[in-house]
Amino acid sequence: MSSLLARAVRTGIRNPLSSRLHQPMAAIRFQSTEAKAAATATEEYDVVIVGGGIAGSALACALASNKASSTLKIALIEAFDLSNHIKWSPRPDQYSNRVSSLTPKSVAFLKKIGVWSELDSSRVAACEGMQVWDGVSGARITFDAADVDGIQSSFLHQVFSGNIPTPPGVNSSTNQENLDGNKEASPLAWMTENLHVQYGLQKQLVGHQARGVKLDIFEKTKVQGITTEQGESAQPQGDWPAVQLDNGKTLVTRLLVGADGVNSPVRSFAKIESLGWDYSQFGLVGTLQIDPSTSTAPGQGKGIAWQRFLPTGPIAMLPLNNGYASLVWSTTPKIAQDLKKLPARDFCALVNAAFSASPAELEYLYKNIGPNGEPLVDFQKEIEWRTSVHDQEASQTMIRGGSSSQGDAKPPRVVDVQENSRAPFPLRMRNSSSYVEDRVVLVGDAAHTVHPLAGQGLNQGLADVECLARVIETSLLSGSDIGNIHSLTPYSSERFLPNLAMLGTVDKLSKLYNTDFGPVVWARSLGLTAVDKMGPIKNEIMRFAMGLEEPSKRS
């Protein structure tokens, strides 16, 4: 017995948490993570989350909220300052330029982990409708939250989750009960600043720490390297990842979570390939001040998101509160840089033109931006002239009782852009060949990156986190090793296919609309106009994008 103990101690020093199954002490090790004998500044954790962005913080929050997983020892590592988020107190007339749309599914998750109630509702705007149209042909599709059928879960979600789908339109009796009292149509999405969500998350995390959850937050700390346990370990399943921090500490963990963004070091460590491509587009974000009275949409366009597909990329205006809106304009790298440098007045005129003028007219304006961002022609005058030509033709066409474009709603006019809020970022599509490896799992942008045109990136990340937290909880309750790859595969099988489907769809859409080639424009306009008239299909698209799933599936 003593020799066995001695042997255990010796191996313990070399490989303190090795889970060699033939060791008789193995069972005990699985249930506790007390450090055996660490000579270096090594600490053991059950879960180390690399990356304190929204995905990483939400995972920490979800683990701390669930009953079983709140007993885990969790570390969250972030290179930037996280405590700043709690001190966030923005001015009511200023909005950060990084705004995301949160689907009802994401909001339900945020409610579950207690973050939603921390948010300031005056800085959360509901999106009740969307107007999307083709910049070349004018073909338009409109989505209205009031049309979404709340009862049935999305047919596509059922297909991708592997259940036998009930046909759309058939009400299953189990779902009827869940509807009691809740007859109001949910908005399509909620728009709020990423910093706002972070504020809520960090507040919750601090709260969890205060009530005793073993959650260590390493902020302003970089990861210098990740290795598997040093030494000669020959067992492929045996080693725990060790994360070396730049403060000298090493964290050895049962499960390593990569929530560290698109260039994930955790993913490289796990030797998981990231497949995809860069779009030759940059996304320009900015905060706009709009004049709601200029919109011809019902209700002055309150809560309506506008997106126009130009051949250079889509331009989108997302509603915020109090006469503000968030801009996401995907365009060529050169144009994005020029747009950033334009004076505010000309920039606003150009944004307004981008929602109404023809691509040829916009081309002329793009070409006339000087090297320092100064306009080489009078933007206002040129745009006014072109607008007057269009208006004249439109009014004459209306007299003739002509085209259908007379009924098209117009977005509100942009009157100002918030100073220093214009920022370009590169767009790309990535998907990892696998989301899980032995003792490693990827969530959020580390796992997949998508074009922003459908507002899905953050929501996919939150869906990953929600699923992973659930999977970890289930593993714990059944006594398994949460880091073992077999415990992680339910996460992969639940998330891989839906993410891939979303990525693929958004990618095809962006390619379809990236051209002004005649036959393609004709075909896509025909398709769009047709779908606009097919209620059930539109309904399905909205529900897929909103992430609506069958309530009875949730445990």
Place this chain on the structure above:
Amino acid sequence: MSARIFTRTNSSVLKQCLTRTGATPSLARSAVPSPTGKLYEGHIPISPLQRTILAVGSAFTALANPLRGDMVAALGETTSGIFLNRIRDQMLQDPEGRRILRERPVITSETMQLDTLRQLPDGTFGREYVRFLDDQQVSPDTREPVHYVDSEELAYVMQRYRETHDFYHTLTGLPVTVDGEIALKWFEMAQTGLPMTMLSSFFGPLRLSSEERERLFNVYVPWALENGSTGKLLMNVRWEEWMEKPVEDVQRELGVRPCPEV
């Protein structure tokens, strides 16, 4: 002359047939009490079916008798659709083209001040232009107005295209013979891509003698394609401002070599 009157009546009968078959049915639907629904003077709105019939009918008539200017015009207008859009978009990219679209100058014998142009020295563009008009006994006022284009701005573009045709003759030196006109159509096709020009370019030679056809394809067409595609887009040129320049200078600045003498 009587034959000409006869053909004139024919064309108006054809047009009347088309216009009477409910050219403006949409007006009945409109609640606004505007009588015409016309976008511009001379506009005749027609339905897509009428448009197709007119296109086919005028194609055959124009082929049979290319001197029927009105049928040639109708063919051009019914087929140009998206191509006028393209020309207009190209004009929007060029500062001079934009000025033309904004100011919409019209070329008539009045606005061109032909008497003044006749006083210009020989060899200037204006003098040679008037000489060409006088030789051919035509004036800028004999162009058929635009009828079947459903946009005011695009109708102007079409009109400008027609009005500047005589300048192309002066610029290139091509004569107003059948093969000269066809060569000029090839040149315009290389410049604008208008289907009308393509139809004339491909079907026009059917009416030529084999000797004329040979000359066309050996000499004129290569010249037309080369010069039409590399030079500046002529729709962007404010011809009115180039009158006093010598013809060689104009040709050089526009990147067009004079057509070879045959």
